[in-house]
Amino acid sequence: MRTRLMAAAMVAAGALTLAACSSDDDPGDGGTGDGGGGGGDTIRIGIKFDQPGLGFKDGDTYTGFDVDVAKYVAGELGYTEDQIEFVESPSAQRETMLQNGQVDLIFATYSITDERKEVVSFAGPYFVAGQDLLVAADDTTITGPEDLEGKNLCSVTGSTSAQRIKDEYAAGTNLLEQPGYSECVTALTAGTVDAVTTDDIILAGLASIPANEGKVKVVGNPFSEENYGVGMPKDSDRCQAVTDAITKMLGDGAWQKALDDNVGASGYVPNADLNPPEPAACE
Amino acid sequence: MSGSVLFDAPGPRARRRMVWVNLVATIVVAGIGAYALVLLNEKGQLDAALWKPLFTANAWQNFFLPGLKQTLVAAGLSIVTAGIFGFVFGLGRLSASRTVRWLAGGVVEFFRAVPVLIMMVFFYMALPRLDLISPPDVPLVSVVLGLTLYNGAVFAELVRSGVHNLPRGQREAALAIGLRRPQSLRLVEVPQALIAMLPAIASQLVVILKDTALGAIVTYPELLSAARRFGSGNGNILQSLVIAALVFILINWLLTRVAEALAGRVGRRTAGRARVEAPSMAVETATS
Amino acid sequence: MDDFGSLFDEFDVLGAFWVNIQLTFWAAIFAMVLGTLLAVMRISPVPSLRWAGTTYVTLLRNTPLTVIIVFCVLGLWGQLGITLSSDFQRNFFWLSVLGLTVYHAAFVCEALRSGVNTVPVGQAEAARAIGLDFGASARLVILPQAFRGAVAPLGNVLIALTKNSTVAAAGSVAETSGLMREMIEFRPDVIVAIFLIFAIGFVILVVPMGLATTSLSRRWSVAR
Numbered sequence: 001m002r003t004r005l006m007a008a009a010m011v012a013a014g015a016l017t018l019a020a021c022s023s024d025d026d027p028g029d030g031g032t033g034d035g036g037g038g039g040g041d042t043i044r045i046g047i048k049f050d051q052p053g054l055g056f057k058d059g060d061t062y063t064g065f066d067v068d069v070a071k072y073v074a075g076e077l078g079y080t081e082d083q084i085e086f087v088e089s090p091s092a093q094r095e096t097m098l099q100n101g102q103v104d105l106i107f108a109t110y111s112i113t114d115e116r117k118e119v120v121s122f123a124g125p126y127f128v129a130g131q132d133l134l135v136a137a138d139d140t141t142i143t144g145p146e147d148l149e150g151k152n153l154c155s156v157t158g159s160t161s162a163q164r165i166k167d168e169y170a171a172g173t174n175l176l177e178q179p180g181y182s183e184c185v186t187a188l189t190a191g192t193v194d195a196v197t198t199d200d201i202i203l204a205g206l207a208s209i210p211a212n213e214g215k216v217k218v219v220g221n222p223f224s225e226e227n228y229g230v231g232m233p234k235d236s237d238r239c240q241a242v243t244d245a246i247t248k249m250l251g252d253g254a255w256q257k258a259l260d261d262n263v264g265a266s267g268y269v270p271n272a273d274l275n276p277p278e279p280a281a282c283e
Numbered sequence: 284m285s286g287s288v289l290f291d292a293p294g295p296r297a298r299r300r301m302v303w304v305n306l307v308a309t310i311v312v313a314g315i316g317a318y319a320l321v322l323l324n325e326k327g328q329l330d331a332a333l334w335k336p337l338f339t340a341n342a343w344q345n346f347f348l349p350g351l352k353q354t355l356v357a358a359g360l361s362i363v364t365a366g367i368f369g370f371v372f373g374l375g376r377l378s379a380s381r382t383v384r385w386l387a388g389g390v391v392e393f394f395r396a397v398p399v400l401i402m403m404v405f406f407y408m409a410l411p412r413l414d415l416i417s418p419p420d421v422p423l424v425s426v427v428l429g430l431t432l433y434n435g436a437v438f439a440e441l442v443r444s445g446v447h448n449l450p451r452g453q454r455e456a457a458l459a460i461g462l463r464r465p466q467s468l469r470l471v472e473v474p475q476a477l478i479a480m481l482p483a484i485a486s487q488l489v490v491i492l493k494d495t496a497l498g499a500i501v502t503y504p505e506l507l508s509a510a511r512r513f514g515s516g517n518g519n520i521l522q523s524l525v526i527a528a529l530v531f532i533l534i535n536w537l538l539t540r541v542a543e544a545l546a547g548r549v550g551r552r553t554a555g556r557a558r559v560e561a562p563s564m565a566v567e568t569a570t571s
Numbered sequence: 572m573d574d575f576g577s578l579f580d581e582f583d584v585l586g587a588f589w590v591n592i593q594l595t596f597w598a599a600i601f602a603m604v605l606g607t608l609l610a611v612m613r614i615s616p617v618p619s620l621r622w623a624g625t626t627y628v629t630l631l632r633n634t635p636l637t638v639i640i641v642f643c644v645l646g647l648w649g650q651l652g653i654t655l656s657s658d659f660q661r662n663f664f665w666l667s668v669l670g671l672t673v674y675h676a677a678f679v680c681e682a683l684r685s686g687v688n689t690v691p692v693g694q695a696e697a698a699r700a701i702g703l704d705f706g707a708s709a710r711l712v713i714l715p716q717a718f719r720g721a722v723a724p725l726g727n728v729l730i731a732l733t734k735n736s737t738v739a740a741a742g743s744v745a746e747t748s749g750l751m752r753e754m755i756e757f758r759p760d761v762i763v764a765i766f767l768i769f770a771i772g773f774v775i776l777v778v779p780m781g782l783a784t785t786s787l788s789r790r791w792s793v794a795r
Contacts, residue, residue: 158752211518444723
């Protein structure tokens with residue numbers, strides 16, 4: 001074991017320079033190859049492991065809206081639930097994992113943007129989220145981002161959602177950045193911050209945890225548009241099949257049920273003007 | 284244990300004064316602690332509902348114990364490989380050949396400088412392209428490689444400075460009985476240097492163990508991320524982190540103990556009464 | 572090369588590094604003071620002081636730094652309402668400095684104990700023989716030599732502190748690691764360039780520290 005690791009270390013150290021030189025120019029060909037790696041008998045799907053209500057690993061079971069959509073889509077692609085291998089894909093690693101073929105599909109609150117389209121492909125959207133606020137259940141003073149002037153707002157490190165509020169709505173907002181949203185909710189229930197901000201469905205997932213039920217609520221006044229898509233390696237041949245699966249899910253009631261099961265407990269209702277969404281055609 | 288050369292055993296008056304000072308200090312510390320608990324209680328952080336989920340089978344079977352296992356696996360592998368790396372490059376820095384010294388020095392200074400997290404992410408991105416390791420092993424290997432390179436460099440530096448601080452007589456005696464320089468280093472100087480540097484080395488072992496937590500960013504499912512995950516799912520992140528911290532304190536304390544015991548054995552195996560000569564004032568680390 | 576230029580225009584990389592430098596500067600000073608105090612406690616004649624020093628090191632050194640900083644912010648400020656500055660953002664800066672200080676002081680203490688281990692017992696005996704009490708022999712004889720023997724481990728602590736200052740992101744301080752995450756989030760197309768910028772930045776900051784402490788530890792080592 002040790003010698004194998006040492007050998008791996010040597011090789012890796014040797015490859016250090018090579019990889020550093022070449023990795024800039026090959027995002028195009030890195031991805032699609034691994035889809036059939038297991039002979040087509042399993043599919044590796046990237047989800048969040050730590051976002052209750054969306055993608056959460058609880059022992060050996062996976063729960064959340066993203067997970068339910070992933071299971072439905074995988075089923076339409078011809079995979080049973082046993083053939084799905086869920087892999088954690090944190091925000092910072094999503095593009096890398098697709099480019100390296102570590103996952104075949106990603107369902108992880110993955111917003112479709114032009115920069116990301118440079119390196120990966122998307123199907124969908126399967127949900128349109130919007131930036132919103134989570135506030136104490138008895139708070140009636142905050143109904144939108146403009147009300148945050150002089151108040152304390154929490155968001156996670158490295159996300160610009162809080163900065164957007166400061167720049168566009170209320171310049172006098174005090175920002176607290178934390179490693180995760182759960183820390184933010186702790187500060188919110190302790191009364192040291194007045195609101196938590198990120199995509200509404202993520203907030204709804206947090207508000208649906210039994211421990212938080214009745215203590216916090218989603219304001220329900222989204223002020224941005226985040227199109228959650230299914231990430232896949234660039235120019236994957238699965239795009240059309242995934243799009244068809246999403247269209248079917250939106251039509252047969254399974255989509256609504258997944259939403260109600262996972263984030264319904266918070267009383268959250270998604271932005272009705274944009275949901276259910278219309279999946280875009282594959283390019 | 285009691286006989287430090289730094290001071291006389293305190294007399295009756297000094298002892299009485301100590302008792303009073305201890306009493307006052309204890310009361311002050313306990314008072315601050317109690318006040319903090321009262322405040323925390325007012326904020327509801329001591330509610331049973333937040334603590335209870337932590338003492339269920341689910342919490343330990345599905346979160347803390349699997350996380351702890353992953354932490355120990357990564358730390359164990361990294362300690363061994365970093366130890367080898369540090370020993371090799373530490374000797375390299377003490378080599379008689381200028382080229383070897385210079386090369387080893389360059390490697391050590393570089394890997395001490397690059398943040399571990401960035402190394403881990405780099406390996407995580409680069410390894411799959413080489414296709415040597417099956418994808419599920421990539422996070423572990425990335426974590427171990429990152430920890431090995433950084434901590435190995437730190438160990439190398441400790442070996443070097445430990446040897447430099449030894450009395451010159453040690454090497455002179457080794458050479459006088461006919462050992463070559465590499466033999467003198469390996470058999471006489473480095474073992475003593477390790478004992479002198481033991482507190483710093485023990486610190487570094489603890490750092491390795493805790494830095495496995497950085498692996499969370501490359502999806503390595505270690506203890507701290509398991510605790511965070513449990514805390515997010517149950518709305519008790521602070522409580523969950525307290526438990527994780529306690530587990531870390533416990534295993535790190537055990538690890539330090541093991542390191543000290545090992546060093547004690549090395550100490551007995553080296554040339555006679557090494558400890559009397561160099562690291563004589565080790566107060567807490569002396570094992571006998 | 573265009574990638575690098577546009578990234579520097581788009582994001583305030585240098586400003587973020589400046590924050591890390593400030594965090595490191597203050598935490599290094601405070602940790603040095605506190606760590607020296609702890610080291611003296613651990614070799615002192617008073618059993619309770621030795622016990623307190625050992626307990627401090629065991630507790631603080633063995634807790635992950637992220638947890639310490641989260642507790643400083645969410646615990647001290649979030650729950651107990653302790654503030655170190657009236658300015659909202661500045662408060663987090665100082666709370667993070669506090670977290671970095673209490674954590675690294677434990678490492679400074681252990682580095683110094685390594686240094687004390689390199690002082691031959693004859694030095695202490697000589698100090699006692701000429702009638703110095705504990706305070707005087709520690710201050711005039713043991714610690715000055717211990718510092719020289721501890722330059723390398725102390726250098727390691729300083730280097731670790733510099734890099735650990737990125738953990739202050741957990742304390743709501745806008746510094747490099749948060750900026751790096753933000754840049755990856757928005758420019759995944761140039762992820763390699765982003766990593767290179769931060770790796771090189773730290774190499775530039777840390778390599779001089781490494782070289783300086785290595786050469787100092789050589790120059791100051793007591794000839795015996």
